[in-house]
Amino acid sequence: MAKKVVVVGGGWAGTAAALAAKKAGCEVELFERTDMLLGTGLVGGIMRNNGRFTVTEEMIAMGGGDLFEITDANSRHKNIEFPGHKHANLYDVSTIEPAVRKALLDADIRINLKSRVKDIVTENGKIVRVIADIFQENQSIEAAGDSFVDVSGTAGPQSNCSKYGNGCAMCIYRCPTFGPRFSIAAKAGIKEMIGEKADGTLGAMSGSCKLHKDSLAPEIRDTLDRTGVCVIPVPPHLQKSISSLGQKACQQYALKEFAENIVLLDTGHAKLMTAYYPLDVLRQIPGCENARFEDPYAGGIGNSMRYFGMLPRDNALKVEALENVFCGGEKAGLLVGHTEAIITGTLAGHNAARHALGRENIEIPTTLACGEGIAHVKEQMHTKEGLTKKYTFSGSVLFEHIKNKNLYITDIDKIKENVQQADMTGIFAQSLT
Numbered sequence: 001m002a003k004k005v006v007v008v009g010g011g012w013a014g015t016a017a018a019l020a021a022k023k024a025g026c027e028v029e030l031f032e033r034t035d036m037l038l039g040t041g042l043v044g045g046i047m048r049n050n051g052r053f054t055v056t057e058e059m060i061a062m063g064g065g066d067l068f069e070i071t072d073a074n075s076r077h078k079n080i081e082f083p084g085h086k087h088a089n090l091y092d093v094s095t096i097e098p099a100v101r102k103a104l105l106d107a108d109i110r111i112n113l114k115s116r117v118k119d120i121v122t123e124n125g126k127i128v129r130v131i132a133d134i135f136q137e138n139q140s141i142e143a144a145g146d147s148f149v150d151v152s153g154t155a156g157p158q159s160n161c162s163k164y165g166n167g168c169a170m171c172i173y174r175c176p177t178f179g180p181r182f183s184i185a186a187k188a189g190i191k192e193m194i195g196e197k198a199d200g201t202l203g204a205m206s207g208s209c210k211l212h213k214d215s216l217a218p219e220i221r222d223t224l225d226r227t228g229v230c231v232i233p234v235p236p237h238l239q240k241s242i243s244s245l246g247q248k249a250c251q252q253y254a255l256k257e258f259a260e261n262i263v264l265l266d267t268g269h270a271k272l273m274t275a276y277y278p279l280d281v282l283r284q285i286p287g288c289e290n291a292r293f294e295d296p297y298a299g300g301i302g303n304s305m306r307y308f309g310m311l312p313r314d315n316a317l318k319v320e321a322l323e324n325v326f327c328g329g330e331k332a333g334l335l336v337g338h339t340e341a342i343i344t345g346t347l348a349g350h351n352a353a354r355h356a357l358g359r360e361n362i363e364i365p366t367t368l369a370c371g372e373g374i375a376h377v378k379e380q381m382h383t384k385e386g387l388t389k390k391y392t393f394s395g396s397v398l399f400e401h402i403k404n405k406n407l408y409i410t411d412i413d414k415i416k417e418n419v420q421q422a423d424m425t426g427i428f429a430q431s432l433t
């Protein structure tokens with residue numbers, strides 16, 4: 001009988017884990033509490049900026065590039081620049097989810113949408129089954145597995161957004177509709193970790209809002225459609241202080257350019273690169289007189305809070321003290337980003353399949369930026385200061401670290417050569433059965 005991997009959470013990390021486990025030769029069943037895949041990725045879009053280019057190409061060379069090929073194919077703009085960021089692609093937030101869903105269904109992965117996992121069954125200290133409530137149907141379903149991947153993210157729920165943020169801002173996570181996230185590893189007794197801000201308060205606020213493009217002036221829409229970017233100077237008396245940018249999850253945008261201007265990116269919506277922006281102030285900026293928020297709906301007030309509930313794990317992404325549970329994405333540490341979620345999700349899903357098939361787990365060598373990133377974040381999360389930072393290949397401390405190790409490379413042939421030297425070429429594409 002085929003070995004089975006159960007994936008809890010259908011964000012970028014979960015979809016990547018599901019594909020990787022399937023390619024390695026296991027049957028795969030995925031649970032997602034909402035009616036769509038991609039989680040917070042439904043409102044993101046920025047790919048391949050700065051060090052993310054290197055890790056994307058590494059993952060493609062390692063045979064785990066399926067989702068990157070989809071984001072490339074669904075990009076509205078390619079190879080663009082905006083303050084502090086080079087060679088970015090922006091995927092279209094309206095076409096990406098159906099494309100990813102089709103890829104999973106084509107791979108014969110069983111997807112349970114509107115199915116919120118709420119409990120586990122353990123035997124001899126191992127999770128053997130998960131139990132999920134089906135939305136608005138008075139029934140639950142169960143799935144048994146040999147290995148499990150906890151990719152349930154770190155966002156919300158409302159109580160955290162109220163306690164540590166500015167309240168529920170009605171974001172894409174939709175807790176009031178579909179219920180709060182739930183971690184199978186936490187339920188199995190693992191103590192989750194919480195990220196901190198520099199001032200010691202908990203969690204971090206998501207770093208961008210989306211404006212309805214049609215609510216902006218025609219010249220702004222035209223610039224966005226043509227170039228993907230529109231930088232609009234903010235009159236000095238309306239500017240946010242640069243220190244206020246520090247509360248964001250995305251520290252790569254805590255640059256003065258993001259206080260002196262509003263930076264808009266075209267992802268289908270106009271992605272406004274700030275955690276929230278008071279509507280009355282925004283509407284005083286030229287061209288934004290009629291601006292309205294698309295996500296979160298109360299983007300004039302606040303945004304979702306994240307980085308609650310991360311799991312202790314090793315560099316193979318196995319959850320510490322649980323034999324058959326792996327984790328990826330934000331669950332695997334203070335990693336920000338779709339790219340970061342796809343990489344860690346891929347490794348977690350691959351190792352979940354290896355475990356199910358009785359093979360040893362693997363790590364990505366630290367001679368590659370992917371492996372160094374995963375190892376560095378684990379190390380940093382054990383320090384008090386490290387817990388106050390966020391880690392992304394696209395900027396801030398992790399990008400600096402990768403550059404210092406000479407691992408930021410944009411020559412694709414050189415990246416392929418490094419992957420070859422690390423003996424990782426095509427590893428995630430190989431069936432182990």
Ligand SMILES: Cc1cc2nc3c(=O)[nH]c(=O)nc-3n(C[C@H](O)[C@H](O)[C@H](O)COP(=O)(O)OP(=O)(O)OC[C@H]3O[C@@H](n4cnc5c(N)ncnc54)[C@H](O)[C@@H]3O)c2cc1C
Pocket residue numbers: 008009010011012013014031032033034037038039040041043044045046047115116117118151152153154155180181182183206207208209304328329330331335336337338339340341
């Ligand atoms: C507003 C915003 C904009 C962003 N923009 C960008 C960007 O442009 N580029 C970028 O790289 N990154 C961006 N990010 C960050 C990025 O989206 C995340 O870091 C990354 O996608 C996290 O992926 P994940 O799979 O770990 O978690 P999530 O996206 O949080 O996915 C977790 C999934 O698990 C599901 N789930 C939780 N509990 C259960 C349960 N019990 N049963 C079933 N399912 C469950 C959730 O519904 C969710 O779909 C943005 C984030 C936000 C909030």
